[in-house]
Amino acid sequence: MPRRVAIGIRGIGHRVIDSTWRLGYASRFFLLILLKSGTSLRRFSLVIRELYFTGVLSLIIISVSGLFVGMVLGLQGYETLQRFGAESAVGTMVALSLVRELGPVVAALLFASRAGSAITAEIGLMKATEQLAAMEMMAVDPIARVVAPRFWAGVISMPFLAAMFSVVGVFGGYLVAVVLIGVDDGSFWSQMQNAVDFRYDIVNGIIKTCVFGVAVTAVAVFEGYDASPTAEGVSGATTRTVVTSSLVILGLDFALTSFMFRGMS
Amino acid sequence: MCHTLMGCAGGTFGLKLKSRQPDISSLRRMASETLVEVNDLNFSYGERPLLRGINMTMHRGKVIAIMGGSGSGKTTLLRLIGGAIVPTSGHVKVAGEVVHKLNRDDLFQLRRKMSMLFQFGALFTDLSVFDNVAFQIREHTDLPESMVRDLVLMKLQAVGLRGAHDLMPAQLSGGMARRVALARSIALDPLLIMYDEPFTGLDPISLTVIGNLVRRLTDALGMTSIVVTHDVQESLKIVDYVYFISDGVIAAHGTPDEVRESVAPFVHQFVHGEEDGPVTFHYPAKAYASDLKLETGLA
Ligand SMILES: Nc1ncnc2c1ncn2[C@@H]1O[C@H](COP(=O)(O)OP(=O)(O)O)[C@@H](O)[C@H]1O
Ligand SMILES: [Mg+2]
Numbered sequence: 001m002p003r004r005v006a007i008g009i010r011g012i013g014h015r016v017i018d019s020t021w022r023l024g025y026a027s028r029f030f031l032l033i034l035l036k037s038g039t040s041l042r043r044f045s046l047v048i049r050e051l052y053f054t055g056v057l058s059l060i061i062i063s064v065s066g067l068f069v070g071m072v073l074g075l076q077g078y079e080t081l082q083r084f085g086a087e088s089a090v091g092t093m094v095a096l097s098l099v100r101e102l103g104p105v106v107a108a109l110l111f112a113s114r115a116g117s118a119i120t121a122e123i124g125l126m127k128a129t130e131q132l133a134a135m136e137m138m139a140v141d142p143i144a145r146v147v148a149p150r151f152w153a154g155v156i157s158m159p160f161l162a163a164m165f166s167v168v169g170v171f172g173g174y175l176v177a178v179v180l181i182g183v184d185d186g187s188f189w190s191q192m193q194n195a196v197d198f199r200y201d202i203v204n205g206i207i208k209t210c211v212f213g214v215a216v217t218a219v220a221v222f223e224g225y226d227a228s229p230t231a232e233g234v235s236g237a238t239t240r241t242v243v244t245s246s247l248v249i250l251g252l253d254f255a256l257t258s259f260m261f262r263g264m265s
Numbered sequence: 266m267c268h269t270l271m272g273c274a275g276g277t278f279g280l281k282l283k284s285r286q287p288d289i290s291s292l293r294r295m296a297s298e299t300l301v302e303v304n305d306l307n308f309s310y311g312e313r314p315l316l317r318g319i320n321m322t323m324h325r326g327k328v329i330a331i332m333g334g335s336g337s338g339k340t341t342l343l344r345l346i347g348g349a350i351v352p353t354s355g356h357v358k359v360a361g362e363v364v365h366k367l368n369r370d371d372l373f374q375l376r377r378k379m380s381m382l383f384q385f386g387a388l389f390t391d392l393s394v395f396d397n398v399a400f401q402i403r404e405h406t407d408l409p410e411s412m413v414r415d416l417v418l419m420k421l422q423a424v425g426l427r428g429a430h431d432l433m434p435a436q437l438s439g440g441m442a443r444r445v446a447l448a449r450s451i452a453l454d455p456l457l458i459m460y461d462e463p464f465t466g467l468d469p470i471s472l473t474v475i476g477n478l479v480r481r482l483t484d485a486l487g488m489t490s491i492v493v494t495h496d497v498q499e500s501l502k503i504v505d506y507v508y509f510i511s512d513g514v515i516a517a518h519g520t521p522d523e524v525r526e527s528v529a530p531f532v533h534q535f536v537h538g539e540e541d542g543p544v545t546f547h548y549p550a551k552a553y554a555s556d557l558k559l560e561t562g563l564a
Contacts (some may be wrong), residue, residue: 013349053286122391125390126390128387129385129387129390130383130384130385130387131387131388131390133349133383133387134381134387134389134524135389136349136376136382137347137349137379137381138380138400138401138404139373139374139376139377139404139405140400140401140404140405141373164351260385
């Protein structure tokens with residue numbers, strides 16, 4: 001019995017040490033990316049190429065999802081608000097939900113599964129097929145040439161994608177509430193304009209998306225670079241990217257929200 | 266170091282020395298400049314020692330073959346020469362510098378003068394054939410795009426794939442990918458090229474073409490080529506010197522003529538591809554009978 005317990009405790013110890021080690025390794029990797037970003041910023045075409053893959057190609061899924069989420073918000077908002085005779089406030093509700101929460105969070109979750117997983121898979125495969133080793137042998141630093149451009153492309157595209165999500169979402173809410181249900185057009189927009197504060201709502205939303213963008217892309221490039229160089233290694237890393245970054249997004253969202261929106265204003 | 270025709274490490278087979286005058290080529294070899302020097306090199310992945318006391322000397326303008334069964338550590342040796350891994354003890358000197366003592370910047374400076382052809386090509390899958398070959402030229406020089414284009418097409422012409430320059434790596438056959446990788450590795454006319462099994466998977470025609478290309482490039486540019494290969498007959502035609510690795514040591518070494526005529530059991534087995542000999546086909550294991558649980562009592 002005590003032997004079993006000892007083994008159990010040792011197992012826990014191993015895990016703790018391993019995760020701590022990995023966290024340190026990841027942080028060091030993150031610092032390296034920042035230090036070696038000079039090339040990406042000097043040769044911005046490298047980042048632009050990746051912006052196309054991470055940003056432009058994510059537009060469709062982000063827009064379509066935004067539209068549906070906005071439409072659902074319109075329906076549910078109307079359903080609830082009309083009980084209090086406040087159906088004209090549906091515009092406010094749709095806009096605030098999107099700008100403060102759903103825009104940043106859902107867009108980041110979609111971004112993690114669409115672009116983050118692709119980044120991980122691509123870097124992991126480059127490692128598995130010795131492309132990164134070949135690059136090192138050519139005296140070109142893979143972190144500067146491969147990782148950093150992808151990182152910055154992700155960080156740059158995230159806020160725009162989230163903004164797109166919110167805009168299309170508001171339009172979806174408008175479609176359902178005004179066009180389909182027949183809420184008054186003028187009050188829909190004017191109440192929204194009055195209630196949404198630029199500094200308090202929009203800027204905070206943008207801050208969230210920037211934080212999520214850094215988190216998701218950092219997780220994605222790290223998992224790719226750290227993947228063991230086999231088919232299973234890469235597929236495992238891809239899954240970990242989606243799982244880890246989703247958890248990180250939701251956790252960070254709670255933390256950020258609790259600082260930003262405290263029921264005052 | 267290993268100028269003698271006897272094996273350098275303990276327990277090795279010496280090649281039979283033919284009784285003739287020291288030929289001119291070996292005199293020239295002594296006189297010419299040493300580019301790569303491997304000195305008492307030891308390496309192990311974890312517990313199992315993989316390379317034990319390797320010594321080699323490679324001169325400019327020579328093609329050197331490294332032969333040995335698969336898993337004998339040939340790729341590992343190339344990685345040690347390229348500074349990708351650090352030896353357990355001993356050292357590798359390239360152009361007078363101890364590779365594993367260099368800091369990263371100096372190592373990268375040195376690597377601009379060497380290049381490596383990976384076993385499976387390792388082409389950049391997100392770049393076209395043209396951009397693959399242009400990669401190093403663009404990264405390390407400021408040449409105008411028109412000149413990059415000329416250089417790239419020249420290199421592709423040399424491997425017979427100028428017409429394939431706008432294909433993506435996924436559209437190439439294994440042999441074509443190898444040839445593109447070869448064109449890429451000579452893009453900046455390095456001093457040292459390491460080829461990891463360049464002939465595997467090539468048809469006989471491309472094999473001869475690539476073999477001759479390696480020879481011609483080496484002579485024309487005065488560089489050093491290290492060719493890891495299993496293709497004994499083809500490589501004996503083009504190389505200047507051969508090292509055989511077995512069991513982590515240099516089992517034998519010599520010029521192609523010496524190798525062909527050698528009666529050392531190891532070399533003979535390898536050159537003629539015989540099943541029986543000092544090299545065993547099996548990875549070390551416990552006795553077959555005991556692994557199959559054939560106890561004397563039960564059997
Ligand atoms: N990264 C590694 N970690 C642990 N063992 C390895 C690694 N790479 C290769 N090996 C082992 O080292 C031995 C030699 O490998 P390698 O140098 O690739 O042989 P060769 O190229 O001669 O076929 C093999 O037994 C292989 O299993
Ligand atoms: Mg090998």
